Amino acid sequence: MTYWVPPGGLPPQTDLTTGQSGRAVFTEAYAVLPRGTMSDIVTSRLPHWTDTRLWVIARPLSGFAETFSWYVAEVAPGGGSQRPDDDPDAEAVLLVVGGAATLAVDGTERALRPGSYAFVPPGTPWTLRNDGDEAATFHWIRKAYERVDGVEVPAAFVVHEDDVAIEPMPDTDGAWGTQRFVDPLDVRHDMHVNIVTFEPGGAIPFPETHVMEHGLYVLEGKAVYLLNQDWVEVQEGDFMWLRAFCPQACYAGGPGRFRYLLYKDVNRHPRLTM
Known part of the structure; x- marks a missing residue:
């Protein structure tokens, strides 16, 4: 397994603003922080x-x-x-x-x-x-x-x-799987932080739309991710935030595995007051 590690530093003055960090997006439904935004000054x-x-x-x-x-x-x-x-x-x-x-x-x-x-x-x-x-x-x-x-x-x-074994999703022939570090049925845990893996060509073939909020950090590879109504290209080192009920799907398009660390809140009543 490989893991993206932020190198820090600063981009040179000759770089275009629309380069790596120019892919940054912040919307009401989702956000994308490309790896180029993680420089020394932040x-x-x-x-x-x-x-x-x-x-x-x-x-x-x-x-x-x-x-x-x-x-x-x-x-x-x-x-x-x-x-x-x-x-x-x-x-x-x-x-x-x-x-x-x-x-x-x-x-x-x-x-x-x-x-x-x-x-x-x-x-x-x-x-x-x-x-x-x-x-x-x-x-x-x-x-x-x-x-x-x-x-x-x-x-x-x-x-x-x-x-921790990769558990394949049903009917995917192992193209899409999840490493679960806690038992999903254990209601003592109110968050799950898993590693999700797609083999080249693997996909989430439907727009997941659910109550859980997500954070996703790409550890390895690249893919195209559906975020609300937008298809966004992401790669290792990029971070995504998905609001609850934000539609999401994925196509893994690189030559190697696409893997990300995934957060979601689980196993609790939604709060009725803030």
Whole structure:
């Protein structure tokens, strides 16, 4: 498996504005942040993190993502945090895409490498550090956990995607499949963060239209994606946000696999008041 890692930097003054970053689109139904938008000048810093920068590619905002935030974090050698998140309601999924890091959850340390996936429940102490000699890059997806009386909060876990089978969608001959890191029937979880894979020529052959909000980050390959009424060409490193009920479909058109990391909110009553 391969994973796109943002290179940072700045485009040269000779580049056209309508080049890579010129594909950026922001609408009421969806947004596309091409990989060229993730330059040095749009990085952020966080309190209690050292030698770390991140690209904030989604955040709760009126008219944009409502249920989650999504960072692409880059931790320099020697960097990290002993106090990564002070929000007691925040649950997190981490997916490492470059370098290596050490994650400690409830005092238990685990070595992370590209493809390592971690779930951290709300209110759970955790730390992360980079003891290596190259930058560690990871996706960090956060959601305010929705507690339900009589339903336990799920436990932390760490797994590698190599150990999670791709489950083919019915009647696709394996052209479209999903790696599910939690049991879809486990209602303790109120978000799913999966990896979706299409073989060349694979497709979503109908416009999915549903209540779940989506974030999609392309890890590998290229495709044409239907977003509302628009067919948009996307490639590795691009991020898409899809509002609830935004119609979506996909054709994988590259010579290799098309894979993306997918967020969706699940298993809870829709809120009736804001």
